[in-house]
Amino acid sequence: MNEAAPKPVNPIWVSIAVSLAAFMEVLDTTIANVALTHIAGSLGASSEESTWVLTSYLVSNGIVLPLSGWLSGLMGRKNFFILCIIGFTFTSFMCGIATSLSMLIIFRLLQGLAGGGLQPAQQAIIKDSFPPEKLGMAFAITGITTVLAPILGPTLGGYITDNYNWRWIFFMNVPVGLLAAFLVKVLVQDPPSAQKQDVGSIDYIGLGLIALGLGALQIVLDKGQQEDWFDSSFIVLFAVISAISLVLAIYWLLQQKRPVVELKLFKIPSFGMPCVMMFFVGFALYGSTTLLPMMVQANFGYDATLSGLLLSPAGIVVLFMMPVVGKLVNVVPAKYLISIGMLINALGMWATGLITPQTDYSTFVFVRILQTLGLPFLFVPASTLAFSKISPENSSNASAIISLTRNLGGSIGIALVTNKLIHSQQIQQSYLVQHLTMADAGYRYALDTYTQVMTNLGVPSTLVSTKAMGKIYQDLLHQASILAYRDAYNFVAVILIVLGVAALFMPTNRPQKKETPVESH
Template sequence: MSEAVTSKSRSPMLIAGAVSLAAFMEVLDTTIANVALSHISGSLGATSEESTWVLTSYLVANGIILPLSGWLSSVFGRKNFFLLCILGFTITSFLCGIATSLPMLIVFRMLQGLAGGGLQPSQQAIIKDSFPPEKLGMAFAITGITTVLAPILGPVTGGYITDNFSWRWIFFINIPVGMLALFLVKALVQDPPSAKKQKVESVDYIGLGLIALGLGTLQVVLDKGQQEDWFSSNFILIFAAISIVSLIASVIWILRQKHPIIELKLFKIPSFTMPCIMIFFVGFALYSSAMLLPMEVQANFGYDATLSGLVLSPSGLATLLMMPVVGRLVNRIQGKYLISFGMLLTAGGMWATGMVTPQTDYNTFMWVRILQIVGLPFLFVPASTMAFSKITEEHSSNASAIIALMRNLGGSVGIAIVTNKLIQSQQIEQSYLVDHLNSASTVFQSTLAAYTHQFMQMGVPSLMTFDAAQHAALAKIYQQVALQASLLAYRDAYNFMAVILLLLAVVALFMPRDSYHKVEYKRPETCESEKM
């Protein structure tokens, strides 16, 4: 077939499968390395604190390139840019796998983040332009599988590979997938006229620099804030100030440009802005909950990396089953009602997870995780469909870039806020419980006496004195208090997320009614030229 043939002349499902394979690979890498950090630090002779830059460097680079991917698509042509991203991601994955030092791995991870940053937005734009307007719901059900399923499978995949092979294979596994994706995209995808390479008269280096600086420093603040004790650290204060000033300056600058690198004026469309906000909270709920539950079962229940990942994996299957169902519902039920229902389901899952006890077993964790995640398709699919309902092919890449950025920022902000909430709650709950451990408490005294007697019976009489037995009893009581405080802190964190989601369920009801018909968006100067 000739190059003039567009994507729409080929099977949309085949195109969706090809581009989703590449995007799935990239999204998977945002979480796959999380469970391997201790192995990486041990292998490369680094501290656990230093090894976290393996995650941060990737997220920083990814966050910088995401909003620019729409502009880069117009510079190279969308298909060429997508192929370049796949090739770059595949090569840098190989380089990450052969890294022999931590600085080398961090540099390669940063390059991997830069290369992969354009895959999600390009995937969404290609799929959007490949399906007719009346089938947008099903189209975004396909992108949702990538967006929601990959972060869920990342930890279990990473845990299994790390425990059974080597951490290097979490990067090497991308190579055959990337090569297959390159072949399929090259064979199946063709750019529509609006997505072909365009002549760029000049590059907005100022806007580009401000965005890169603002988003890069913001990501560092969000990722390192808790570790550095937030604004008590000069490092965080400086980076936060740079981020705020750079982002404000970039918005002012970009809005004044005739050919901006990010089409911020898309936010003038209400049916685009409100769904973007909801997608921000999809990332908030997805990434923060995917962080919390593995942490809880490893810290309090003794699960290893593989088993904690397996707690998450069944929810991926539930999501996979729900995506096409929601894709069909989108054309029958107003999107705002589906979004509100999804918020309620997810809030219920967060609340249920906070009810765990020291006796909670694997099956219970698995089911509460399913309840956490099963509502996300009701959020992502209608929100994406509504966001693109009035976006033309000309602006698909720009809109996709903004939506992907909102989702990833939601994840970063969610992880930062929820982690901070968890640590504060642990301190408060433990302080509260310790206050009740005193001589006036009959429960404490009876428990202490029982444990002391138990240790006296277990020990060798000539060696286990009463004081030693009482000391061991106090240590056991403190261990139980620490466990209870930890469980209560996780409950507080889950309830915090549940409250936010309940409020958003109400807000969603006030979103504009959806009408999935294309309404052309044109920049003001284009409209003025047509009047002349």
């Protein structure tokens, strides 16, 4: 106890150090999406097989996320964070040199395990580095990582894949990871509540049930659409395994004195409701980020790089809005900001549903900005409110749960919007086909126009009618697809409007303007 206390480090520098590592990890949840075709071709695999590059990462990442608070206590938070960075850096390098798809999948699985602890630990470290009255600004910093990285991922991934080689998606993590590990080692100091603790015997039953339940759930969400959901015995099996395992896990964890996941935090009203809102932050962010590139590539002829560039301006807007909202949290109660954020995002989703086959690039950029403009109003206040009654001892556990709910929201959001999209395409196509009759003026006009065009092009008279009908059917499929995207975006908009109203009934936090001790339990 005679050692001199370490000199405090400016929390901004601490934030930069830990955010560098977390940004790298969150980026990898979306950066590989646009490279799957190149990866499959390079490693001699089918497109379906290559999707396991994404699934393996998400499964292992989802398993570790809720356990990261317990692992931080087992090793000490700083030690755990550095171990995660080194593990993530090494496995990124191994992914880059993979010579077969099976080798790549194995190291993506390990990469997800190593990276799963980075987001929660980053959030907990930043939370404990700032005084309570500056929590809004602290979570504005973590929000830049959480919201900006998934937006930039497809852009960066598309650019690297189109101009260099897909392997550099993984190789670029190596220098960033080494720098991050060095900065964390030098700058981060564990408070007493975050140092290595006696966690007692390891709860193998709780650990196993969580790993099995969340792993199976992630497989269901990621492979469900591809396998035709519950028409597939594969999906049914994993859905049953997930449901049984998670129900048993909840029951078991609530009986333990020292559980691997502290579910009792949900008894705190100011924590439980923001977790629900964070779930829908992931839902809106990942769902909309998935839909827009798909739409412009399928219907407007954009390549991977250009479709990714559509997302970048929105990321810049989010970058500037985060600190603004970080200051507003100290003035306006969180629930009102969350409600505003939900309604802004809903407006953005609805506006995207107004697109037509003639919509241009600048319009897409504008609606994407509108889609994401509300995210800072959701993330920062929800995080601030969630941690307002959390003791320092529970910071890591709370961060783990919040990160899990947000990521699950993203996975479920992607699954729901893609399912809605495919279902709507079938409905819209069926509806439009009903109008292909001579009684419909629009159909007669299109048929006459295309017949004249085909005749002018010198198409033989015996084929003119067939060619004209084929062109009309192509237009029909194109319009059905665009209408289906409108339906998917409107589906998300309705959910966000309901949540915007529900947010008004959340607990009211008192904006902190002066130093106020964080309540401990």
